[in-house]
Amino acid sequence: MFNVGFGQLSSSDWITNGLVLVTTALLLVFFERRQMRQSRLWLATVTPLASIIGSGFLVVAPLLGFIAGSWATLAMIAIVALAYFVGAAVRYNIAHVEDITEADYGRGGLDRALTWMERAGKMALVVAYIIAITFYVELLGAFVLRPFGFEGHEVLQKAVATGLLIFIGGFGLWRGLRQLEGLEKYAVDIKLSIIAGFLVALAFVNAERITMGAWDLPSLDTSWDVDTLRKLLGAFLIVQGFETSRYLRGAYSADTRIITMRYAQWISAGIYVAFVALATIFFGMFHTISETGIITLSSSVAFTLPALLIIGAVMSQFSAAVADTIGSGGLLEEVTRGYLKHQWVYAGVASLSIVLLWSSNIFTVIAYASRAFAAYYMVQCAMAALYAATRGRNNDGGWAYVTGFAALSMAMLAIAVFGIPAETVGGNQ
Numbered sequence: 001m002f003n004v005g006f007g008q009l010s011s012s013d014w015i016t017n018g019l020v021l022v023t024t025a026l027l028l029v030f031f032e033r034r035q036m037r038q039s040r041l042w043l044a045t046v047t048p049l050a051s052i053i054g055s056g057f058l059v060v061a062p063l064l065g066f067i068a069g070s071w072a073t074l075a076m077i078a079i080v081a082l083a084y085f086v087g088a089a090v091r092y093n094i095a096h097v098e099d100i101t102e103a104d105y106g107r108g109g110l111d112r113a114l115t116w117m118e119r120a121g122k123m124a125l126v127v128a129y130i131i132a133i134t135f136y137v138e139l140l141g142a143f144v145l146r147p148f149g150f151e152g153h154e155v156l157q158k159a160v161a162t163g164l165l166i167f168i169g170g171f172g173l174w175r176g177l178r179q180l181e182g183l184e185k186y187a188v189d190i191k192l193s194i195i196a197g198f199l200v201a202l203a204f205v206n207a208e209r210i211t212m213g214a215w216d217l218p219s220l221d222t223s224w225d226v227d228t229l230r231k232l233l234g235a236f237l238i239v240q241g242f243e244t245s246r247y248l249r250g251a252y253s254a255d256t257r258i259i260t261m262r263y264a265q266w267i268s269a270g271i272y273v274a275f276v277a278l279a280t281i282f283f284g285m286f287h288t289i290s291e292t293g294i295i296t297l298s299s300s301v302a303f304t305l306p307a308l309l310i311i312g313a314v315m316s317q318f319s320a321a322v323a324d325t326i327g328s329g330g331l332l333e334e335v336t337r338g339y340l341k342h343q344w345v346y347a348g349v350a351s352l353s354i355v356l357l358w359s360s361n362i363f364t365v366i367a368y369a370s371r372a373f374a375a376y377y378m379v380q381c382a383m384a385a386l387y388a389a390t391r392g393r394n395n396d397g398g399w400a401y402v403t404g405f406a407a408l409s410m411a412m413l414a415i416a417v418f419g420i421p422a423e424t425v426g427g428n429q
Contacts, residue, residue, distance in 0.1 A: 024197035031189035048264035051241020062293035121379035128372035137161040140317035169350025202278035218284030234419035378412035
């Protein structure tokens with residue numbers, strides 16, 4: 001993968017690789033400026049943004065290539081639009097419902113109903129986090145092994161992931177995981193910089209083909225039917241992660257979390273749509289779904305990209321696994337009112353992830369995670385609809401909000417029940 005005959009490179013190849021390196025370096029310098037490092041708005045944006053563009057960016061191209069073919073861009077737009085509306089329900093809860101559920105009211109009526117719904121949602125989120133952690137570390141294992149020629153070696157991939165889970169669980173039990181949490185910002189900055197370089201290179205390649213009259217979309221066999229819709233539902237995990245703003249209450253005000261969640265969803269939506277639109281011309285190279293398929297795609301764009309993407313993938317997947325382990329520990333400690341201490345939860349989460357890791361493949365895990373997150377979002381949308389129907393019907397959007405949130409809750413239920421596991425998508429096109 002890294003063997004490059006420099007004497008065979010054209011001037012266009014040199015320009016493309018130069019654009020990758022220059023764009024990546026410039027953005028890294030930008031992120032390291034004092035204003036960015038000390039910006040509370042950016043810091044509050046980083047957490048949800050890290051989750052939204054983490055593993056999803058690595059698998060979106062082969063996944064949507066098989067599901068939607070040349071219509072992948074429209075499919076991506078539909079997915080990010082649905083996610084943004086669900087985010088609106090979570091933001092509504094931050095503004096109106098959070099104070100009720102976090103105060104843990106003992107009275108009956110609406111307050112108690114919302115509190116119990118929030119607890120049920122948190123338990124669904126814990127399950128989702130455990131599944132997502134498994135996905136993160138197995139994906140990390142795949143990217144670590146790829147440069148050494150062990151692509152597709154499932155046992156070795158799971159062995160690497162198991163070692164990492166043992167480290168996370170053991171370190172969390174021994175010292176706690178907060179010391180590792182600081183990696184998140186650096187991982188996001190590096191990942192965003194590499195993605196920017198990738199997008200600029202893709203834009204150059206597309207523009208070059210257009211000017212040469214050689215731009216065309218691959219002929220892909222895509223059928224639009226109920227199964228296709230169900231596969232798209234199963235791919236909802238791609239844009240998951242914005243809900244993390246809901247649980248930064250101790251660090252940021254409600255107004256800050258609401259606006260930065262919007263920022264995170266806007267930035268990630270732009271990245272996803274631009275990437276899928278620019279990468280569609282390469283979809284013909286995917287003959288099967290592979291967790292490292294993006295490396296194959298990137299090597300067709302610039303020889304510098306595979307190594308950069310592997311570095312970015314490893315860092316982002318590790319930081320995401322740590323962040324979700326911390327999140328699940330905090331949520332379980334909260335739900336059990338301190339009965340389960342987060343240190344022991346870390347070890348338990350790592351153990352459960354190891355069991356899940358060895359009992360399923362990576363694309364089955366994606367489908368499980370999509371369903372678990374969809375169940376959490378269903379509860380959040382139902383909470384927003386309930387509050388809007390009882391206390392917000394005469395303001396804040398009135399019955400339009402009630403109808404919208406209820407419809408979103410049903411949509412999330414459909415994803416949880418009818419989403420087709422992603423491993424059924426693969427095959428020859």
